[in-house]
Amino acid sequence: MLPEHMTDWHSHLLPGLDDGAATVEEALEMALILSKAGFRQVCCTPHCIRGSYDATGGQVRAAVHSLQGELDAAGIDIRLRPGREHYLDEFLPDYLGTDPLTLGDSRYFLLEIPSTQDPEYVKQACYRIRIKGFIPVIAHPERCSLLSPPRPKPVQGSGFKVQNSRFGRLLRRLTGSNRLRHASASDASPAAPHTSPLLDYLVEIGGQFQGNIGSLAGIYGEIPERRSRRYLAAGLYTLYGSDAHSPLTLETWLGEGLALLPGAEES
Template structure:
């Protein structure tokens, strides 16, 4: 029986089938402890690393929030937290798991100033300079198009985090199509497929997958509840197989 037959058949999947190894790389998580609303302690972070490795990941690109005066994370602070977590992981006996960092930038009045100072931004994907950003979930940012243009003009590849969660875009799917045509990569959260955030997010995620508009999948892990949902619900969702069949970029990072 094939992997996907086991994973998505009528019977409960065996433990060994619960793997996201095909993705290889998770490029959106909040595991670096003490930097945002994700892991609070090194011990919590190490446990999350173990669980993600158990799900099949070989590399984790951790992306703490950078948001106005609330999460005032800097590249130096983020890299320092990464080095500390690498040390804690090694002491805990975790091997074969590559750790890296970038950031998730909130599109606010501070972002434009950061864009003018390249040393203040953390990207992923090497020379592709992928820049992960998010917006308000409710209010459409007035400077969205301008910010995208400025990112591209500065040599960055914009990646919009979890577009399925922005309620201001509900009923406006053509706007997501336009953003993709404009050159913005779209990253869907895996747990959206299980309705973890809302029924609306689930529907938009499925529609994005059906339209082939998803470039990256991320766990957006903050805590163990996210991984519990991933194991017990998301892995059994039929749309996961559809998503994994897309030409995703995760395993190229």
């Protein structure tokens, strides 16, 4: 069985549906790079943002079918699966109610949380996804500042409440640390615990977390890179994705990021 990370759970491979691949040729170039990196299954997850990217579930499935034909003709050994990267805004309940599209027809519902969203609304939306029978999969949590700890206040004594939170306990168990260090925590600090009440809630309701391989390689900058390495070390990620939008530099950073994943040495 292939390692779990050899499924790419998040990509923008389908040409013309969003800001990803612009042409079939570009999509084939990206698919070839993913194939050479070891991926055998790729979820195609165009953005779903009302008014900007409005492909329906049916259109995504048709595009997957069409591109699969191109891959097969080109001899690229990858199975494409349908999906969508749902933007968590006020329109999300509409998609959830009328046209939900999960990752490869699993129960995973890929969700992008804007850093400007109200955390209470995020909680309600994710709970609603659970009630609907799906599992919210948070796309690249390392890029969402809502999931990071609030800026620290000076503390005395035993420290933040996070130490006793569910994610805090998970982090301690996984890192073997008896006490999270955070008195001077910030996003850029090596000591940051990297949890928040919202992240804790999402763990609590069974949410899953998809890390971007490019974040591990540092393509979004220092802060997402540090967060992603902490999340990786803490065992937060259960799924990985390229989030590839273009073939430019894809091969380079994909290799760098994949080398950091568990089991990379055997694959």
